Amino acid sequence: MSKENPQSCSALEISEWDATRGWQARKVDIHRILAENPSVNEITVSAGFANAKEVRTCEPCRGYFIDRFHMPKTWWSDYSRKSNGYFGCQHSHSPTTGQGSLETWVYFEIKQLDKTGEYHWYKVNIFIRWNKVTHQTVILAFDTPPATAKRLLEQLATPDPYTLQFPFWFYPHLLDEVAQHQEAGVWAIRDQVRAVEKEIAPKSRPNPDYRRLHDIARHAIHVTESLDVAVQTVQHILARHNGLIRMMSDKDGAHQIHSQLQFFESYISSLRCRSSSNEKRMSNEIQLAFNTVAQHDAKTSVKIALATQSDSLSMKSIALVTLAFLPPTFVCAIFSMSFFDYNADSGWAFSDKFWLYWVFAIPTTLLTAAAWYFLRKYSFSAPSKDEKRRFSDIMV
Numbered sequence: 342m343s344k345e346n347p348q349s350c351s352a353l354e355i356s357e358w359d360a361t362r363g364w365q366a367r368k369v370d371i372h373r374i375l376a377e378n379p380s381v382n383e384i385t386v387s388a389g390f391a392n393a394k395e396v397r398t399c400e401p402c403r404g405y406f407i408d409r410f411h412m413p414k415t416w417w418s419d420y421s422r423k424s425n426g427y428f429g430c431q432h433s434h435s436p437t438t439g440q441g442s443l444e445t446w447v448y449f450e451i452k453q454l455d456k457t458g459e460y461h462w463y464k465v466n467i468f469i470r471w472n473k474v475t476h477q478t479v480i481l482a483f484d485t486p487p488a489t490a491k492r493l494l495e496q497l498a499t500p501d502p503y504t505l506q507f508p509f510w511f512y513p514h515l516l517d518e519v520a521q522h523q524e525a526g527v528w529a530i531r532d533q534v535r536a537v538e539k540e541i542a543p544k545s546r547p548n549p550d551y552r553r554l555h556d557i558a559r560h561a562i563h564v565t566e567s568l569d570v571a572v573q574t575v576q577h578i579l580a581r582h583n584g585l586i587r588m589m590s591d592k593d594g595a596h597q598i599h600s601q602l603q604f605f606e607s608y609i610s611s612l613r614c615r616s617s618s619n620e621k622r623m624s625n626e627i628q629l630a631f632n633t634v635a636q637h638d639a640k641t642s643v644k645i646a647l648a649t650q651s652d653s654l655s656m657k658s659i660a661l662v663t664l665a666f667l668p669p670t671f672v673c674a675i676f677s678m679s680f681f682d683y684n685a686d687s688g689w690a691f692s693d694k695f696w697l698y699w700v701f702a703i704p705t706t707l708l709t710a711a712a713w714y715f716l717r718k719y720s721f722s723a724p725s726k727d728e729k730r731r732f733s734d735i736m737v
Contacts, residue, residue, distance in 0.1 A: 356494055358386040360502060364494065386478045386500055390490050393466060393483035397422070410470050410479060411435075411444050425450050426570035428577040441473040443508045443585075447515070447578070449571055451522045452563045454529040458553070460560060463489075463522050467515060471508040480511060493518060507594055509582050513601035516575065520608055523571060526564050527612050530619045533557045537626045546637050549630035558623045565620055568613035575606045 356366045396402045397417055406412045411433040415421060430445045449465040466483040482490065496514045504510040534557065579602050586595045675681075680698065682690040 354390040354490070356388045358497070358500060360385065364498075385476070385502075385505060386480070386497065388480040388482065388494065388497075390482050390485050393422075396483075406481075410468065410481065411442065412446075412468060413444075416446060416468070421448075424448060425566065426574050428574045428581070430581045440475070443471045443473060445469045445471075445508070445581075447512075447574060449519050449574065450567050451519070451526055451571075452560065452567055453522065453526045454533065454560050456529075456532070458533075458556065463526075465489075465515070465519055465522075469508075469511060473508075476506050478505065478511065489518065504594060504598065506591070507589075507598055508585065509578070509595075509598055509602070512578060512582075513598060513605070516602065516605040516609075519571065520605055520612070523568060523609060523612050526567070527616045527619065530557070530561045530564055530616065530623075534561070534619050534622050534626070538622070542633065546641075547630070547633045549634065551627075551630070554623070554627050554630060558620070558627060561616065561620045561623050565613065565616040568609060568616050571609050572606065572613055575602065575609060578602060579606060 353370070354366070354368055356364055358364045396406060403417055407414060407417075411431070413429070413431065416429075421427070426448055428445070428447045430443070433442045433444055434440075435442065446468040447465070448467075451463040451465070452460060453463055454460045463486070464484055466485075468481040468483070470479040470481075472478075482493070485493075493514065496517065497511075501510075537554065537557065579599070582595075582599055582602060586592055586599060589595050678698065680692040680695040682692075684690065
């Protein structure tokens with residue numbers, strides 16, 4: 342691999358610790374620090390904070406990381422970048438120093454929601470190289486927010502020299518940070534769900550904000566997903582650490598670290614149960630909102646049906662009166678026409694032109710009926726064959 346100084350990238354923030362000087366922070370060119378040989382100095386712990394996107398797009402930078410820290414090439418792949426969490430581990434041997442090392446890498450995604458409904462993804466992307474001979478530890482944190490980087494360094498204010506001989510000594514500190522962010526994410530969802538539960542039902546027709554309800558449910562699903570992956574990742578860490586314990590001579594310190602890892606597995610699993618409860622509660626609220634609207638609409642439909650029934654009774658009364666008076670009225674209208682005449686002297690007189698009435702009455706009646714039929718037929722569009730077929734399928 343070429344060791345020519347590549348193009349300039351942003352400065353790399355480095356924090357280094359040794360037993361005599363404590364923590365020392367500095368900013369250096371990324372290519373300069375990657376070109377150094379970490380085995381020749383007295384630094385016990387080195388923590389570097391870099392931008393993964395910059396390194397990924399800079400081929401020389403990526404090559405230096407792979408060469409100096411034995412980072413697997415798959416770590417820089419697109420599918421690793423798009424993953425929602427993982428843990429990896431490998432043993433390496435340096436041909437220049439003759440020393441072996443253990444590299445581990447872990448990735449967590451955590452979704453956090455604020456009170457306004459806005460959200461952001463918090464990512465923990467860590468690569469650790471632990472020297473088997475010198476116990477030097479290099480921690481590379483990618484895309485870490487400044488506040489998180491500060492908290493991690495505060496947790497490592499005074500590393501215990503005894504625990505540094507164990508390759509997984511950093512993971513309890515890391516999982517503590519992950520657990521805090523996961524807890525904040527779960528409780529943020531819980532607060533949103535609780536606010537929905539405490540909303541007072543209106544006396545008028547309910548008008549739920551379904552978009553808001555489904556957004557909260559979506560966030561709850563994402564939080565549960567991240568917790569599922571986090572539990573699985575911690576279990577993989579425990580399984581790998583359990584295999585390393587068998588090869589260690591000093592098992593007491595390793596068992597202490599293992600116990601701490603088991604605690605965080607239990608704690609994050611409990612958070613996952615609470616997150617699942619948030620999901621179910623939110624689903625219950627959405628179902629309640631649907632049922633409340635449906636119940637109100639059903640009551641309105643009943644009122645409309647009762648009003649229609651009352652109108653129907655009125656129409657029946659009118660129809661009954663019409664039925665009672667229409668035949669006599671028709672008879673009265675017939676005999677009041679000029680075709681009939683009554684005289685006290687001559688009695689009833691009937692015109693032989695009475696057939697003219699029927700000549701005009703019958704066609705007019707038929708024409709009126711035909712006009713009504715065609716107006717009714719073409720005023721409303723008839724359903725198409727496809728609509729009829731779909732309707733018949735639904736009825737079946």
